[in-house]
Amino acid sequence: MTKEYPFYIKAPVILLGIVITMFILNLLQDVLVPLAFATLIAILLNPLSNRFSKRLPKAISIIIAMLIALAIVMGLMYFLSSQVAHFFDDLDAIKAKLIQLLHQSQSWLEANFGLSTKKQVQMLNDAANSSKAVIGQTLSGLLGVLSVVFLIPVYTFLIMYYKTLILNFLFEVFSEENQSKVLDIITETKSAIQSYIVGLLIETAIVAVLNSTALLILGVQNAILIGVIGAILNLLPYIGGIIAIALPVLMATVTMDGFTTQLLIIGAYALIQFIDNNILVPNIVSSKVQINALISIIIVLLGASLWGVSGMFLSIPFIAVLKIIFDRIDGLKPWGKLLGDTIPTEYMGQLKRFRRRSM
Numbered sequence: 600m601t602k603e604y605p606f607y608i609k610a611p612v613i614l615l616g617i618v619i620t621m622f623i624l625n626l627l628q629d630v631l632v633p634l635a636f637a638t639l640i641a642i643l644l645n646p647l648s649n650r651f652s653k654r655l656p657k658a659i660s661i662i663i664a665m666l667i668a669l670a671i672v673m674g675l676m677y678f679l680s681s682q683v684a685h686f687f688d689d690l691d692a693i694k695a696k697l698i699q700l701l702h703q704s705q706s707w708l709e710a711n712f713g714l715s716t717k718k719q720v721q722m723l724n725d726a727a728n729s730s731k732a733v734i735g736q737t738l739s740g741l742l743g744v745l746s747v748v749f750l751i752p753v754y755t756f757l758i759m760y761y762k763t764l765i766l767n768f769l770f771e772v773f774s775e776e777n778q779s780k781v782l783d784i785i786t787e788t789k790s791a792i793q794s795y796i797v798g799l800l801i802e803t804a805i806v807a808v809l810n811s812t813a814l815l816i817l818g819v820q821n822a823i824l825i826g827v828i829g830a831i832l833n834l835l836p837y838i839g840g841i842i843a844i845a846l847p848v849l850m851a852t853v854t855m856d857g858f859t860t861q862l863l864i865i866g867a868y869a870l871i872q873f874i875d876n877n878i879l880v881p882n883i884v885s886s887k888v889q890i891n892a893l894i895s896i897i898i899v900l901l902g903a904s905l906w907g908v909s910g911m912f913l914s915i916p917f918i919a920v921l922k923i924i925f926d927r928i929d930g931l932k933p934w935g936k937l938l939g940d941t942i943p944t945e946y947m948g949q950l951k952r953f954r955r956r957s958m
Contacts, residue, residue, distance in 0.1 A: 625905055632909045637754030639916060641762075642792045644668060648759055661759045665752060682824035780927050787923050792916055798883040799834065806830040806875055810843070813867040819847050820854050829868075833875070835911050844868045890918055891940040 624631060644664045651660030758765070766785065773781050811826030819825065829843030844865060851860040890898075898918045902910030918938060925935030 621905065628906055632906055632913075633750040634754055635913050635917075636909070637751045637758055639792060639796060639913075640668070640751065640755045641758040642789055643796050644755070645759065645762070645789070646793070658760060661756055664759075665755060669752075679824065679827060682821065682827070784924055784927050788920050791919050791923060795916060795919065802875065802879045802883050803830045803834060805879060806833055806871065809871045809874070810847075810868070813871065814847055814864070817851075817860055817863050817867065818855075819851050819860065819864070821850065822847075825850060835908065840872055890915065890922065890938055894918065894938050 644661075647667065648660045648664040651663050655663070769785065770778050770781055807827045807830035809826075810829045811823045814822030814826050825847050829846060832839035832843040832846075835842075847864045847868070848861045851864060852858075895915065895918075898914045899911050902912075902914030902917075904910070906913065922935050922938040925931040925938065
């Protein structure tokens with residue numbers, strides 16, 4: 600007979616375990632972040648690799664699948680670089696407009712708040728000096744990204760190549776009576792992640808088209824570039840959408856007179872966000888990943904504090920895998936229900952009281 604410990608003993612132990620886990624995840628960030636991205640990419644490319652492996656050696660089929668994915672990414676990068684070239688064609692006009700807006704802002708601040716031009720310049724210099732540390736951190740972060748870019752393909756290839764070895768290890772770790780549950784968890788996890796990533800890519804493409812079309816209709820310069828960047832930023836849950844709206848508004852401010860276009864941009868982007876949140880995400884992205892909004896926001900913020908931008912991207916797939924595991928283990932099923940988006944129609948306490956009265 601197993602001994603059941605009271606809640607006031609189990610709760611501190613669980614919290615201590617969570618704290619230790621978070622500390623280890625933060626400490627091993629440089630290793631785990633590229634490994635996590637590589638795992639997602641390997642799961643996504645696995646069906647394509649399996650098709651080639653029917654006629655080709657395993658290593659060759661994996662390389663071909665990775666080259667196809669790389670070609671798609673390079674095509675997107677080429678498209679964006681061509682749009683960036685058009686942006687630099689208009690750089691002189693944008694620069695002149697910025698100088699004009701700067702002088703107008705300085706005059707307005709001096710007239711309404713009594714801040715002289717000299718005082719404003721001093722405040723800008725102080726802000727620039729205080730931001731040097733932030734710029735240094737950003738540059739070091741970019742160097743980290745470059746190292747990750749070289750690590751991810753290597754990890755992806757090795758994960759796909761040793762897939763059978765990894766799966767056999769997972770089966771052998773657990774007893775024979777639990778292997779059916781392990782198989783269910785692995786199968787559903789693979790399906791959920793594949794569905795989530797493919798849905799995310801489809802959603803990004805649709806949002807890019809909607810953004811670019813709206814900006815082209817409104818006559819915003821570099822509409823396609825800004826629309827695509829906005830769709831990519833939209834991959835950052837909750838925060839990316841705000842930045843995505845700020846970019847075209849800023850472009851319209853420095854290239855057009857008045858504020859009518861800016862208001863129309865905000866309205867168009869609000870409509871696109873409504874379509875995205877109420878039509879695209881529920882029907883395309885969340886078909887397999889059923890996580891409620893409260894948990895999504897909390898886990899995204901926790902991911903950002905733990906691993907930065909990478910943590911925001913990885914948080915939803917991670918919590919989806921946890922939900923699949925929780926739903927398969929009897930003692931953890933309440934946690935799986937807490938993560939899900941199914942809302943009970945009545946309280947368990949009310950149900951128990953009703954049963955007691957009816958007995």
